[in-house]
Amino acid sequence: MTEGPTLRSLIGEHWNLARTLRKLEIRFDPERCSGVWECYEVCPVDCWEPDYEGSVVIFHHGERCIACGACVLQCPEGAIELEVPGG
């Protein structure tokens, strides 16, 4: 039988999780965007803005992002990722 998590391992894991969570940023590849605007449709904090002329979407309010991951999951082209910059 494997041992369960210790308090120490839980705290360590969460310390790292918290660091990651603070740093996560959206990386958006406009080249792959097909303009379905699902990201705009699901973002609860107004990060995305449809570009009606170019039939794509613009990531215009990165500072509002709460790293919920909804746009990442709903993008059919995989054009959006949540990453720690440089890491």
Added chain:
Amino acid sequence: MATVFMKWLERRPQDYDRGIQLLTLGKLGSLQAQIVHHLIFEETRVLEIGCGTGELTLIMAQAGAEVTAIDISPPMLAEAERKVDQAGLADRVEFKVLDAALVGDHFDGGSFELIVSSLTFSEMTTQVRAYVLKTCLTLLAQGGRLAILDEVLPEKLAARLFYSAVRIPLRFLTWLLTRTTTHPLRDFTTTLSHAGYTTEVIASELGGSLQLMIASPGKEPGGMAFPRTVLGRLQHHTSLRTLLIDIWATFFRILPPYPKIEPGLYAVGRPDPNSVVLVTGNFDLTVRRLVQAIEGKVSAWVLVVDSAGINVWCAAGGGFLNAERVIGALRVSELEEIVHHRDLILPQLCANGVDGWLIRREASWEVHWGPVRAEDLPDYLVAGKDKTDAMRWVRFPLKDRLEMVTATLGFYGLIILIPVAIFLRELFWPIFISLVGLSYFYAVIHPWLPGRDGLMKSLPLALIALAGLATYVLLWEPLPWPRIFNWSLGLIGLSVFTAAELQGMSPRMRGEQANWGWEVIIVAALGLTYWLVPQALGWR
């Protein structure tokens, strides 16, 4: 800090093994061995529904079976896969993340000589259970059998009393240690016979509460009374039950057990085949608020998906509510037989965990992301499923802030105030008033405090608290300097705690997960100084 607590609540595969071991007092293994002994031969084709961490999977594969093992939980499957790989039996077992309700879609009729399920049927709702049993009839090959190992409620009164007396404390203990629990099946042989099986109990343990049943398809399959797929009409109402739930939810919403309703398809108003279909989770409060928001304005079908009784946002974020769950609920409710369209309206706030494209692709239902708040649904529907930006973006008005502060205070109040009542009784009321006062004050001024980080927001809050202390000292009671200093430490600690913890309640921020570490360190340092220094110096 809440995060660590929630993490602790999260069940891990290893915890599950330990929990089940404890709950069944180690007897599950011997019954699983009997399955292998009686029913597994070289190359028996087996489907295991709900393999969990793969204990049974492993011994069946060792005995020569060709096993297809499914489970809804990827971490559990990963643990099972690890065990099987370690035993060098990877080529005998195929693992699949799959909801039990979807087995009919993924395997051909007559594919299996044996379908086994250990402690899984008891986890299903009545409706899912009946649906899965019906599907198993078609999946079994000629002469195939179903082996079910599960917890059942004993039928005789004495046995039932004994069962409860032993079970309840054991369950509580197990839950505390491992967050694992089980639910007994009631009258399962009758369910099986309704589904068209002849059943034989071939072994039992723990006073008959853990049974191994072998069910064979009857001569006349399909003679079962499949329950109507619409579970009932949801109406807004107030009763003693809703009152008690409301009181609980007001103060202790973040603590389990979460009040939930039976998942399935419901009607609101008088829906017809053209009415809209709204999807939601099975947290009691969510469903009631949804009904309250649309009743009298819209007639709709409401598909309540099992989200473990958690609100849709947290359930989707935590992996409890996902596309597979929604597809499973669609299958079980046979919704395509009831409505003439293929449009689902999902709450926008579950988009962080429910893959809309998977539902479109696998189940051929169109997914529309509805408004964030249920009260916007009538306008959204009148506008032809057109969402304005105001419906799309989360708001956090005063009413919501006060509600969330109260819900978190119930829990944190207990964590802080019980130790205070024991160790610092003479300071109970000052600390109580400071904590409650700071929390509500914070909720009121929250939008005007600078920064998005709870720790940043705690600075002005601490300054305001210190100003309050200064006013108190100047106007009412002049305190000696050391005490003023000590009180200041305490108030700064409480401010940091309040601001950082309650930041997690805001839907506009990255939760308190992001800075809980520093918060705990600062609060612990200030709290200990506040408590220990006066003791060491003998002021108290």
